[in-house]
Amino acid sequence: MADIREQLLAAFEVEYREHVDAIRAALEQARAGQTINVREVFRRAHSLKGAARAVDLPEIEEAAHAMEALFVEAMDAGGTVSPVTGTRVLTYLDAIERHASIVYKRGLAVGGGDDAAPEQATEYLRVNAGRVQQLFASMHDLSTNLDMLDVDANELSEIQARADGLARLLERQSRSAVDLSRVTLEVRAIARSLASAIRVQKEAARGSVAAAMRLREEIERVALVPATTVFAGMESMLREMAEESGKRIDVKIEGLETQADRLLLQSLRDPVIHLLRNAVAHGMETPLDRHSTGKPERGEIGLRVTARAGKLEIVVYDDGRGPDLHRIEQTAIQRELLAARAERDAPPTPERLLAIVFEPGFSTADSVDRISGRGMGLSVVAETARRAGGGAFMRRRFPYGAEVVISTPLSASRQPVLLAFEGEHIYGLPTRALEKVLHVSLDALQRLDGRDIIKFAVDGNSVVVPVVPLGLVLGATGMAGDNTGLVNIAVLRLGDQRLGVRVAAFSDVRTATVVALAHPDVDDLVQGAVRLEQDRVAVVINPEALMRRYSRNELGLRSSASRVAAPVQSARRTILIVDDSVTTRTLEKSILETNGFNVLVAVDGVDALNRLRGATTLVDLIVADVEMPRMDGFQLLAALKGDKQLAGIPVIMMTSRAAPDDVQRGMELGADAYLVKQTFDQRELLTTIGQLL
Numbered sequence: 001m002a003d004i005r006e007q008l009l010a011a012f013e014v015e016y017r018e019h020v021d022a023i024r025a026a027l028e029q030a031r032a033g034q035t036i037n038v039r040e041v042f043r044r045a046h047s048l049k050g051a052a053r054a055v056d057l058p059e060i061e062e063a064a065h066a067m068e069a070l071f072v073e074a075m076d077a078g079g080t081v082s083p084v085t086g087t088r089v090l091t092y093l094d095a096i097e098r099h100a101s102i103v104y105k106r107g108l109a110v111g112g113g114d115d116a117a118p119e120q121a122t123e124y125l126r127v128n129a130g131r132v133q134q135l136f137a138s139m140h141d142l143s144t145n146l147d148m149l150d151v152d153a154n155e156l157s158e159i160q161a162r163a164d165g166l167a168r169l170l171e172r173q174s175r176s177a178v179d180l181s182r183v184t185l186e187v188r189a190i191a192r193s194l195a196s197a198i199r200v201q202k203e204a205a206r207g208s209v210a211a212a213m214r215l216r217e218e219i220e221r222v223a224l225v226p227a228t229t230v231f232a233g234m235e236s237m238l239r240e241m242a243e244e245s246g247k248r249i250d251v252k253i254e255g256l257e258t259q260a261d262r263l264l265l266q267s268l269r270d271p272v273i274h275l276l277r278n279a280v281a282h283g284m285e286t287p288l289d290r291h292s293t294g295k296p297e298r299g300e301i302g303l304r305v306t307a308r309a310g311k312l313e314i315v316v317y318d319d320g321r322g323p324d325l326h327r328i329e330q331t332a333i334q335r336e337l338l339a340a341r342a343e344r345d346a347p348p349t350p351e352r353l354l355a356i357v358f359e360p361g362f363s364t365a366d367s368v369d370r371i372s373g374r375g376m377g378l379s380v381v382a383e384t385a386r387r388a389g390g391g392a393f394m395r396r397r398f399p400y401g402a403e404v405v406i407s408t409p410l411s412a413s414r415q416p417v418l419l420a421f422e423g424e425h426i427y428g429l430p431t432r433a434l435e436k437v438l439h440v441s442l443d444a445l446q447r448l449d450g451r452d453i454i455k456f457a458v459d460g461n462s463v464v465v466p467v468v469p470l471g472l473v474l475g476a477t478g479m480a481g482d483n484t485g486l487v488n489i490a491v492l493r494l495g496d497q498r499l500g501v502r503v504a505a506f507s508d509v510r511t512a513t514v515v516a517l518a519h520p521d522v523d524d525l526v527q528g529a530v531r532l533e534q535d536r537v538a539v540v541i542n543p544e545a546l547m548r549r550y551s552r553n554e555l556g557l558r559s560s561a562s563r564v565a566a567p568v569q570s571a572r573r574t575i576l577i578v579d580d581s582v583t584t585r586t587l588e589k590s591i592l593e594t595n596g597f598n599v600l601v602a603v604d605g606v607d608a609l610n611r612l613r614g615a616t617t618l619v620d621l622i623v624a625d626v627e628m629p630r631m632d633g634f635q636l637l638a639a640l641k642g643d644k645q646l647a648g649i650p651v652i653m654m655t656s657r658a659a660p661d662d663v664q665r666g667m668e669l670g671a672d673a674y675l676v677k678q679t680f681d682q683r684e685l686l687t688t689i690g691q692l693l
Helices: 004-031 038-054 058-076 085-111 130-175 177-221 232-244 262-283 287-294 325-334 349-354 376-387 543-551 582-594 604-615 634-643 658-667 682-692
Strands: 224-226 251-256 259-261 301-308 313-318 391-396 404-408 415-421 425-430 434-441 446-448 451-458 459-467 486-494 497-504 504-512 526-531 535-543 572-577 600-603 619-626 650-657 671-675
Touching: 004 038, 004 262, 038 058, 038 232, 038 262, 038 376, 038 434, 058 085, 058 262, 058 313, 085 301, 085 325, 130 177, 177 262, 177 451, 232 301, 251 325, 259 262, 259 451, 262 313, 262 376, 262 404, 262 415, 325 572, 349 415, 349 504, 349 543, 376 391, 376 404, 376 543, 391 543, 415 497, 415 535, 425 604, 434 451, 451 497, 486 543, 497 543, 504 526, 526 582, 535 582, 572 582, 572 604, 600 604, 604 634, 619 634, 619 682, 650 682, 658 682, 671 682
Parallel strands: 251 301, 425 535, 459 497, 572 600, 572 619, 619 650, 650 671
Antiparallel strands: 224 259, 301 313, 313 404, 391 404, 415 425, 415 504, 434 486, 446 451, 451 459, 486 497, 526 535
């Protein structure tokens, strides 16, 4: 078996190169006079420092630490990297690459002696991890399509049954008519052919499904790896950090045999290192301080990895001093993250205060050193967890200490979701956060402080859970429910926090591929989308984001009077969406319909022109993508402006092409607005529509 350090160095080789290349690219942009995200390059330097410490490469760690300091100076100077700073950073990058080159050349030179008996070698093929994920997703799509073969077989069976019935009917009426007898024989032959086709199809479907299952299992063996491949070596790293800072700790690491998505684990490696460093630097006291408070002189820091019900959970904990809530509140007020309160006002809840520590740049540390970093670790944790479709939260441990929990889907793509209906739309609620589903009478809802709540028993104890209507959370009009006097509530749970989500109806639970949305998100409440039968799409809600924003009182529950939307018209306006992505079309259609518009859709420019020229309904506005087959958005715009009947329709171009030349071209062709997908949410789209209509 390969030495664990060799595995760690192999992982570091990929990681350090990614960070170095990204920082170099940012410096090139800065030299060209372009604005760069200094916070992002700082994060990369910070991550590189932690990774170097994990594989015991102090020269690279020191260089990364020095780059951190330079980027902090740049942020303090307004976010501009001066030429002098850029040159100094390049010097450190060169040093990092020299040290890395020495390390890997030395590793290649290490081998057994001439007399050593060669072991049976295992051959490895290095494959881009992203391509493995694409293969994984394609496999799930294949499985979905194979499942639909059963539906086709059932339809064929119905045709066969109707043919048999017709043959029997003709048989009864054709005893004395030769021509009808021939028809009867022909129908019988059709029925027999159908029966044979059904048998062949069912056998093929069974064989295909079995082959697909075997293929899926093999792909999963590639895509899923034990956590030890990513988190090995943490124990020795922690002990070295503790010794350096004069602290004594015991380290407890559990669950490294847990299997999870390879890319997901790799993305969480840096956040876990940040948390462990913080536990040593901020959480753990010196032996003298611990003794003075009656604690054992040796502290405990732990890492626990678990997976169940489609959820990966990583917990980093310590039995140190715990979070200072008063100090967090004062720092938050100084940074204008909280409003100052009067002496008699109740303090913010612990949950609210502990959520603030994940804000970018937030820190209560008095000093900065190589271990503690500069207050960026927790924001990195939160951002990474959100990108993985999950979230992170902190809570106090008893009798003392703190723990941070990272919760994400077990797989970066495929996961079980509960499908729910809200009006004409379908939403998915990931079951990893689902505690229970309630179908209760309307009388079961109570009011507390102006909010709906529901009470039920958990392990013999009564709990009170706030309830929010999913429709209002997403900006829809009306209330969830039906005419039966019953309400449907999905109770979500994250740690000790619960939230009820009220919907019109539940459908079923299914395991499906959740596709990230490469278009204007509703906001972070949307995790992705699941493709359903008949080209329908379910928008998957991010439960961690939903509960996090509720706890911060940032959920933005909107009534019809306070929604950001187009002005109310005497007649409903009609909007044509033109986009070749079914997911994009469906989500945009959902947003616009919930805000009172009639919506038509087209798959590209050619389809849009055909619909416009043959439409019986007047189209008031067009929202068009740029990148489309057959006829792209620019060509469509030119064709519209050249048609006297269509030239007056306002057009919003919505695309990821944000280059100034592209924007200028769109506006010169006559676009009324040009929205970039990465930089706006549904409110910007609705506001723009309201201004044009």
